[in-house]
Amino acid sequence: MTDAGYEPSTLLVIGVDGGQTKTVTALATAEGDILASAVTGPCNHIHEPGGLERQYRTLRAGYEQVFANAGLPMRRLASVHLGLSGSGDRPTVERVYDTERLNLTSDPIIALSGAIPEMEGVIVIAGTGSAAFGRNAAGDEVITGGQGYYAGDEGGGSFIAQAAFRAIYQAADGRAPQTVMTERFLRHYGVDNLRALRNRIYGDLTRDQLAKAATLVGQAAAEGDGVAVSILRHAGHELGRLVVATLERLHWGDAPAPISPIGGVFRSGALVLEPMMETTHERFPQAYLQEARFEPVIGALLLALRALGRPIDEALLARLEATRHRIMYS
Template sequence: MDPTAYATTAPPPTLMYFLGIDGGGSRTRACLCDETGSILGQGVGGPSNPCTQSPGDCLKHIRVAMQQAMASVPSKSIAAVHLGIAGAGNAAAHASLEAIAAELFDRKRTQVTISNDLRIAHMGGLLGQAGIALVAGTGSGCLGIDSAGRAVVTGGWGDYIDDAGSGSWIGLRALQVCVRQADGRSPGANLQQRVLDFLKLESMSQFKQQFRAAELAREERARLAREILSLAEAGDSPAIEIIDEAIHELTGLLQANQQALGLAEIRILLMGGLNDLAYFREKLQASIEAQLPGALVVRPRLNPTAGALLIGMRSMGIQLNEPLIKALETASKKS
């Protein structure tokens, strides 16, 4: 999506304005609306997960996205902003985001709330109702909320030890299989060649030199995952094994969450970049049907950025209603 293509609409002067920000490991999205749900501007910036990006980069990327979205409204006119940022559940990361918010907004004029990206995905998809949101993108995590508002998180421990089944996790598994194919511990060569092509390397000697010098960034591993998905869809057995392992891990997140909530029947949202890919989504849905009887996979009503808007509106006492939801829904389908 080309950020320069976003158009903004000059708002009437008497309404309240809200900003929703959805920040992840690959990009940051921002959306500005009024209290009726009319979208006034949108924007896109780089990644803003404070666990993987420096505070300066997070600030820069959030600012880029919000400035695009707010071209028609000065920041002092924003009644409330909600930042739904991957990694925000970490105490140090949350503190970093609080400092960023203090630099971007006048806290005396603007109500600022912060959550992780799971919370805005859940709010956007289920509109605050009971259910489980599974996000599988650059990272992974699962948030379930019951009818009493009790929340359970499974996964989401971060890149180094978790992110099971995510794009970065698939990319890491591909690198591991690549070196095993190179020295004969694993059969096949297609995956090895696809990895070399992705990295623009001509030999495994170059591969070794590169990885002795530096690791492959989390975002790059997530991009590599799409190459592995393409291989799997074409029938490559090692690639299929990696994807099947990812599906198993994600299904396990859902099972643990459902058990912790104690719900026999549950609605499940599948969100994140991997779930936008038909091959991956179909395999995951088949696994859910086999392993979680009583679960119903539903399409999200709104996207996570709209979920951030709803949380911001609620913080100012705005009641959610069908005309408001429909206005945001129309905008979500266009974005």
């Protein structure tokens, strides 16, 4: 699992992407060669009873497993960087790792580091919810959105699903155009009428299960359903407003502004991206789309390497690219 040229004296670093459903730990050399990864459980909700101990066990398991997967004995690390969803408890995290340097941040920071290794630009995250995170050349950082499905999440999966459910029931009332989404939603949720669907919406379906309806909206829009297209364009414009607000709060000016989209909503492609950039260009015409270069756990590795003073140059990025196949997600 390790390179033939690996030497025991090589400095090692760890990057951690701690999420709401799983935690990914990656081990790499200071030269940028990824050696192995490990997947463990979630490490958020530390304020619940037993939450701190669960976070410790999850992170410790990833720490031990990543060395085992690399076929190496555990030893002191040169640097560790963690990006955790929600929050992390530093004293708990310090118990996990034997390391010279430890940095604990939030998940948007490692997502930006992975998507835009230069760490100057904006990432737009649109999964179940939505948020934007940006950083300028001066190192100022801003998070916009991310207020949850009651107070925000405009343009995210929950927002799209809610708009679709409303459109279906308005069409049934004769208040809005008919849409192929009606039949698709009934079939997807295993019911044969809208009353039964409503019972499921307010009954046994979780928020994440409801948000998955955004995929059905994308499929209907791709086949030309006008109502679905309108919903996705509205979502795109809302995501563009997140971008504009983030750039304005960063006092971006006239410099080129890379925008990197992340999350399942963007699987709908131009149906969301075009309106997002239309709204963005009204205020920042120099903004441009940049595909995320790496996943967040590699962003955490890059930040661990930065802490060592390692230049983030193309040679390093190429070595990460060549060994990224060693990152597992299940």
